Amino acid sequence: QKEVEQDPGPLSVPEGAIVSLNCTYSNSAFQYFMWYRQYSRKGPELLMYTYSSGNKEDGRFTAQVDKSSKYISLFIRDSQPSDSATYLCAPSSGSARQLTFGSGTQLTVLP
Amino acid sequence: NAGVTQTPKFQVLKTGQSMTLQCAQDMNHNSMYWYRQDPGMGLRLIYYSASEGTTDKGEVPNGYNVSRLNKREFSLRLESAAPSQTSVYFCASSVGYGYTFGSGTRLTVV
Numbered sequence: 001q002k003e004v005e006q007d008p009g010p011l012s013v014p015e016g017a018i019v020s021l022n023c024t025y026s027n028s029a030f031q032y033f034m035w036y037r038q039y040s041r042k043g044p045e046l047l048m049y050t051y052s053s054g055n056k057e058d059g060r061f062t063a064q065v066d067k068s069s070k071y072i073s074l075f076i077r078d079s080q081p082s083d084s085a086t087y088l089c090a091p092s093s094g095s096a097r098q099l100t101f102g103s104g105t106q107l108t109v110l111p
Numbered sequence: 112n113a114g115v116t117q118t119p120k121f122q123v124l125k126t127g128q129s130m131t132l133q134c135a136q137d138m139n140h141n142s143m144y145w146y147r148q149d150p151g152m153g154l155r156l157i158y159y160s161a162s163e164g165t166t167d168k169g170e171v172p173n174g175y176n177v178s179r180l181n182k183r184e185f186s187l188r189l190e191s192a193a194p195s196q197t198s199v200y201f202c203a204s205s206v207g208y209g210y211t212f213g214s215g216t217r218l219t220v221v
Contacts, residue, residue, distance in 0.1 A: 008151065034208055043213050044201075044212050046211075092208060098159065099208070101153040101155075103151055104153060
């Protein structure tokens with residue numbers, strides 16, 4: 001079993017839809033939870049960062065962590081074609097600041 | 112605002128050949144990393160360097176070596192390339208949990 005599981009998609013939604021992207025993890029030591037966005041043929045870029053359980057909102061994006069069920073979510077409101085990318089969750093225990101990446105979910109937002 | 116620069120962007124090698132992937136960052140970050148990205152596998156850590164002069168193995172180090180030349184530069188060497196090393200390689204540097212990635216090197220071993 002992988003330490004971080006993420007549905008690879010692909011996920012295709014119409015412009016303006018609410019998107020829900022999810023990951024599950026098995027390591028109870030994970031305390032920090034990152035979401036990275038990766039456009040085609042580019043390197044990943046940090047999108048959101050949360051610590052422990054709870055919600056964090058940044059514009060149209062909301063990151064949610066439920067440590068009791070080991071479940072991580074990223075919500076995108078009013079999705080735009082420019083949101084079309086692969087989204088990777090990346091939790092960390094904080095040890096040596098190494099991230100464990102999910103395999104990524106490919107999202108396409110159709111105009 | 113160069114960030115993390117990787118060279119080359121593309122490379123085709125024959126089995127058994129060697130090559131070095133170069134990475135440089137201009138953000139004064141202490142930590143640097145090498146990842147490989149394969150379809151369905153996500154990003155897997157090959158080696159990392161927490162500071163100048165130190166390197167440690169990651170999840171998939173076999174067949175690779177690294178050198179942290181100075182604070183800016185972290186190179187990855189394939190001594191004898193194998194088809195299983197066909198992948199996209201990303202270098203990253205970090206301060207805290209904010210990793211900055213380069214644009215990647217697409218390597219094909221035939």
